Amino acid sequence: MNMTIPGAVVKDVRASLPRHKTLKYGRRKLTDIRSAALHHSATLSGSPEAFARYHVGTNGWPGIAYHFVVQKDGTIYWCNDPEVISYHVGNSNRHALGICLVGDFRKQKPTPSQIEAANRLIQHLQVQIPTMKQVLGHYEYPGYAWKNCPAFLMGTFRTNYSQFLQKTLGKVDKPKQVPVAISLNDSLLSVTGFLQEGISMLPVRAVANAAGGKVEWIAATQDVRVNGKDLNEKIVEGSAYAPAREMAAALCLQAEWDGKTQTVKLRGCVT
Ligand SMILES: [Zn+2]
Numbered sequence: 001m002n003m004t005i006p007g008a009v010v011k012d013v014r015a016s017l018p019r020h021k022t023l024k025y026g027r028r029k030l031t032d033i034r035s036a037a038l039h040h041s042a043t044l045s046g047s048p049e050a051f052a053r054y055h056v057g058t059n060g061w062p063g064i065a066y067h068f069v070v071q072k073d074g075t076i077y078w079c080n081d082p083e084v085i086s087y088h089v090g091n092s093n094r095h096a097l098g099i100c101l102v103g104d105f106r107k108q109k110p111t112p113s114q115i116e117a118a119n120r121l122i123q124h125l126q127v128q129i130p131t132m133k134q135v136l137g138h139y140e141y142p143g144y145a146w147k148n149c150p151a152f153l154m155g156t157f158r159t160n161y162s163q164f165l166q167k168t169l170g171k172v173d174k175p176k177q178v179p180v181a182i183s184l185n186d187s188l189l190s191v192t193g194f195l196q197e198g199i200s201m202l203p204v205r206a207v208a209n210a211a212g213g214k215v216e217w218i219a220a221t222q223d224v225r226v227n228g229k230d231l232n233e234k235i236v237e238g239s240a241y242a243p244a245r246e247m248a249a250a251l252c253l254q255a256e257w258d259g260k261t262q263t264v265k266l267r268g269c270v271t
Pocket residue numbers: 038039040088138149150
């Protein structure tokens with residue numbers, strides 16, 4: 001996995017952290033990962049070495065519990081391959097990737113550099129691991145409602161993260177976007193999509209409404225669904241855009257690209 005993250009310092013400590021002499025964590029495919037699990041270290045300060053020593057020496061675990069540790073100064077420590085099934089959220093371990101922010105957030109607040117680094121890390125990981133759609137706090141996993149970890153509100157964290165995504169998407173992706181027209185059964189819609197890296201992206205809500213589809217916005221997971229189908233959407237300036245083919249499939253339409261007029265032509269029965 002490529003862990004070069006623009007604007008962030010990543011230190012690979014996978015090979016140097018204390019590990020159990022005989023026990024080994026199991027492994028999984030990247031596609032098994034569904035969520036990033038946020039933790040705090042529950043210590044005022046600390047290091048991946050100290051956490052690993054504790055998890056191995058005191059808990060008797062195969063290695064450090066976390067895949068990544070984010071220090072207060074924003075340095076990201078890479079501690080385990082994402083494929084490693086480490087111990088941090090009990091029965092959900094197989095499908096979760098552990099990110100620990102150093103600090104005791106019952107008494108302290110994460111630093112702005114730490115939040116910024118966590119945002120960059122999660123964004124980078126979600127590109128590399130598209131199945132990792134959710135960003136959850138330890139306390140949001142089944143059986144852990146009692147646990148005050150990471151001891152900050154995940155709703156606030158996610159709002160901040162989606163604002164961060166919108167900002168970076170706006171900055172990075174906008175210059176490459178070429179507008180495209182959209183027609184439905186040969187009548188032109190008043191909204192436009194855009195072409196990005198050869199894929200036409202359509203405004204989800206407007207196109208679904210025009211075609212009589214049902215749009216759901218799942219706030220907790222920041223997911224958009226059309227007629228119950230999950231889309232690989234992109235949020236640009238607060239609106240969701242999804243690939244034309246996925247939109248067409250969710251709405252039972254055929255999509256056709258007319259290069260001459262730069263139009264995505266949608267056809268089929270409109271309910
Ligand atoms: Zn935790």
